[in-house]
Amino acid sequence: MAEAEAFDRIGADWDPDWLLTDAQKELRAQLIEICNTTLHPNAIEFDKTYEYPRRNMEALASLGLLALHVPKKYGGLGENHVCVAMVLETIGRYGCPSTALVYTMHLLSVSALLFRAEGNPEIEAVLRRLNDDVFIGTASYSDPETGSHFWYPMASKAEKTDDGWRVHKKSSWTTSGGFADFYVAQTSSPDFNGDFANLSVFLVMKDEIVTGESNWSAMGMRGNQSGPIEINGVEVNKHRMVGFPGDGATSNDEALDPIGLTMFAASYNGIALAAMDIAKGQTTRKVHKDVGMRVADYPTIQDYVGECLMDTEASRLYTFGVAQALDQATDNCDWTRHGREPDWTPRTNLLHWTWMSKFISCKNVYNVLDKMLQACGGSGYKTSLGLERLLRDGKAGWVMGPTNEVLRQFVGKAALLGMDSLDYWNQVPNEGVLNNELKKLDEDAKRDLIARLSADLEKQAAE
Structure with missing residues (x-):
């Protein structure tokens, strides 16, 4: 069975459609059609050529999806978090995982703009261009010195100018880097004084960033064109600051992380479903004539699919449940209320639930891909079936920031010691460890430490 061939998928009886409105179901049907005719065939090509999936983004724009959750007052569809999760899952399942990632980062950048859109002419102008101009955005938050701890931008700064701001930024990983039309970038604040929580x-445009020749070469997600970018002292007007000085940490916890992690989870749920779709097509068609049984007739294969489907449905329902909670907390994803109430941050209280959503989904897809490969046997190992491509794409989720290691520690530490113990910006000393280490110092080492601390105090006093 060739990858582009049609086959019977896991049936609609296994879709939690009670979560969707009739309009959202219709949108999904239209999206599946575009996935079948455009996104999926292109996914096969892009995996071979590393082409950036702009053609797929153009197809999404034809349905208005580049402004999916943008309020109607700005020309968007005004959809909610549940719909966002559904769309990402659908693209991951029926379409193109690389496009799902590019689209996730697009909606992530749009979310940051929506959080502070009210009364900002630069932001409002961008929001109105999204579909008509296929105006693609991305978020540039990573830092070469802090890796997946993207909330800690050490290689960046901003300065106030007479007309606005001068922005300096180095990013180690920016999806769509050099291909996106606009970039939402985070730096330390203009009044930075050593506190990286500030x-x-x-908002920076394509012609204002510097990126090298495209050299993205990876195991999977070959269309997303992730790479380093630089913003080298670009001067922007005052409206190009999204929000106000020092607003970045609040923006992270309210506008970016909750919806971004939900989108990641939904995308990888879609990839898990796609793998099971392929396995169903292969195992129900492949016949062992010596015993008169299809591969799908073997209890072992049924066990593989049954367990993987149950685990994936649990992940799907968790993701949709978190999306539903976000809708309930935000008046059904009403971004305009942030303009009326700038201190309104309802998503922040649900952030830790979205951590778990991303972790669960990206852990599950690892297992599902491996089991579906085993179910398909040697045919699954061949590139022609398409499972091999999904396996390579699906492995990306675990290592994307925040990585599953980071999320697992966040949840465990916060559950045991409280949310304040996380100390994102390394500001709170661990006095227990510090005091224990001091016990190990001999007299000379203690005198040396006292001298160095005294010198630091004198330097701080002089400054």
Whole structure:
């Protein structure tokens, strides 16, 4: 069975459609059609050529999806978090995982803009261009010095100018880097004084960033074109700051992380479903004539699919449940209320639930891909079936920031010691460890430490 061939998928009886409105079901049907005719065939090609999936983004724009959760007052569809999760899952399942990732980062950048859109002419102009101009955005938050701890931008700064701001940024990983039309970038604030919790967000255009020749070469997600970018002292007007100085940490916890992690989870749920779709097509068609049984007739294969489907449905329902909670907390994803109430941050209280959503989904897809490969046997190992491509794409989720290791520690530490113990910006000393280490010092080492601390105090006093 060739990858592009049609086959019977896991049936609609296994879709939690009670969560969707009739309009959302219709949108999904239209999206599946575009996935079948455009996104999926292109996914096969892009995996071979590393082409950036702009053609797929153009197809999404034809349905208005580049402004999916943008309020109607700005020309968007005004959809909610549940719909966002459904769309990402659908693209991951029926379409193109690389496009799902590019689209996730697009909606992530749009979310940052929506959080502070009210009364900002630069942001409002971008929001109105999204579909008509296929105006693709991305978020540039990573830092070469802090890796997946993207909330800690050490290689960045911003300065106040007479007309606005001068922005300096180095990013180690930016999806769509050099291909996106606009970038939402985070730096330390113009009044930075050593506190990396003091962050600001800026809107930067494609011609204002520097990126090298495209050299993205990876195991999977070959269309997303992730790579380093630089913003080298670009001067922007005052409206290009998204929000106000120091608003970055609040933006992270309210506008980016909750919806971003939900989108990641939904995308990888879609990839898990796609793998099971392929396995169903292969195992129900492949016949062992010596025993008169299809591969799907073997209890072992049924066990593989049954357990993987139950685990994936649990992940799907968790993701949709978190999306539903976000809708309930935000008046059904009403971004305009942030303009009326700038201190309104209802998603922040649900952030830790979205951590778990991303972790569960990206852990589950690892297992599902491996089991579906085993179910398909040697045919699954061949590139022609398409499972091999999904396996490579699906492995990306675990290592994307925040990585599953980071999320697992966040949840465990916060559950045991409280949310304040997380100390994102390394500001709170661990006095227990510190005091224990001091016991190990001999007299000379203690005198040396006292001298160095005294010198630091004198330097701080002089400054």
